[in-house]
Amino acid sequence: MKGIFTLLLMGCLFVGYSQNPNTRDLVYRTFKDTRVINTQSVETLPARKLDIRISHRFGDLFGANGGWGTFYGLENAADVLIGADYGITDNLTIGLNRTKGAGPLTRLVNTNLKYKILGQGISSGSPVTLTVLAGSSIATSKKIDDPELLTSFPKTAHRFMYNFQVMIGRKFSDRFSLQLTPGFVHRNLVTAADENGLFSLGLAFRLQVTKVLGIITDATIPFSSLRTTERGYYIPLGVGLEIDTGGHVFQINLTNATGLAPADYIPNTRSNWADGQFRMGFTISRLFNL
């Protein structure tokens, strides 16, 4: 498994070295932000830009835990992310954030390293933008002395989870962009009935409606016989509006995913749109020149 990913990453890097993204005219901004809704987009930050981000996922809008009793989820916080990304070069972004966590592991400190290998050419060159991401999450919640629980953390290493993604995006026109995201999540500690590694495929698109307003959608399909609706797992699916006023991207969305970190929402989405278990969420992102 690890060998396949190593080969995939090496292959991407080889292609990257042979086609430097800076050497020709490239399509600009396949997506407006470095995230779509739940998934990362192919975009990296320009060099020396700091992106301060705050994301929020409220409680269920409807269903047993929603409705008037929770003011349609607004009184609950399924997950909250506070963090920052920084563009080291135009093609390399690093990020650090903290999420509350919505799965069995909580108080997550997440890091990510994102590298744009290929840029989509305007008239020639690559037909797609290709970006790879490696991320880690460490659960910083208290150790609980119960070996039945994941939070017993027998070893420090058991607090760690990792995710790897290859984002392949194409801007088809000024209005429409599409992205595929094969990914892999590895959790160091899972229950006996679960599996450590989980492959997934993300699908995202962006439809630009006006100069400042776009419609975004993403979904991530986990490939595992253990992640089926019969077992109570659902595909994390989000739809949203994105408002870009220049230096300030505001996103409001609806999603059934509760977590914000990839190692959290990809294996742990147990909310069903059909049962009203989707929530409102938003992201505020502000760019600073450093």
Next chain:
Amino acid sequence: MKKIIPIFLLLPLLGLLSLTEFSNSLGNIDSQKPVREVLTALGEPQPDHFISSMPAKASIEIGENIVFTGTAESVSLQSPHFVCTSCHNVEKEFADLRDTDPQKRLEYAVENDLPFLPASPFYGIVNRTSWYNGDYEKKYGDLVIPARKDLRAAIQLCAVECSQGRLLKNWELESVLGYLWTLELKMEDLAIPENEYPKFENGNSKNTASLIADLKSYYPQSSPAHFVTPPEDRRTGYDVVGNAENGEKLFNHSCLHCHQDQRYSFFELNDSKITKKFLGKHFPKYSRYSIYQVSRHGAPSHPGKRAYMPQFTKEKMSDQQIEDLRAYLE
């Protein structure tokens, strides 16, 4: 042998002819001769910002790097928001330096593939005697007082206030100044009729003052700056008819210089229909997206996000040109 001798005789003659054909001189004054040198020969003292020698660490190369990239080796960026060339060209902007009509400036920019920018070009800026003129006092208050008569002070004012960066260290400042001196006006840049040249080379003590004044009349000593307002009624606009073709030139050479691919601005513009429709729709509105608004008042900086858009003075963009932009975008 008889054939070889004439060839040997002809060769030097051809050489002389070619020199005559390609030499770049105007009378006895070399066309590449700096205007300052001619003025000095006529008795004009060197300006205070003239550099006869550079301090340690300073160099023209460092100055050029700072102007184009905002940094020199091992020092922090002068400004994280702008570089000098965000707003200043380093090339000449007019065929005849005396004629500063904004439309002629645009035509020259299009012809020479230059951006059409809100600030004065660096080319020939050392030949000026005053900076931050006119209404810049309204914007920067007393800060313009030293900058008006001192190019070093003007550079520092630009570094801190205009580019929202830090003061240049002395060696950086001298480096920038050194680079600017490489952009001083040459005699060929002035639209001096050929028959006028001899008087500048043959000046004598009796008429040097008038010769100096005459020579200086071929280029501006300062750049006038008048802040003007958007039209009173933005729906009807300025009282002129816009030319969309000219507006397209302005959009490509001015707006896109900073906004395309978010080069200097967080607000991205491109030549897509979505962008043009948006700008056209907001043109007559009283909003920060109105080009009437931002071209005449600029866009403000905010704490923590200090990048801003400078306004265009009347001299840098005419009312007619703004209506041309509107005609193109609507």
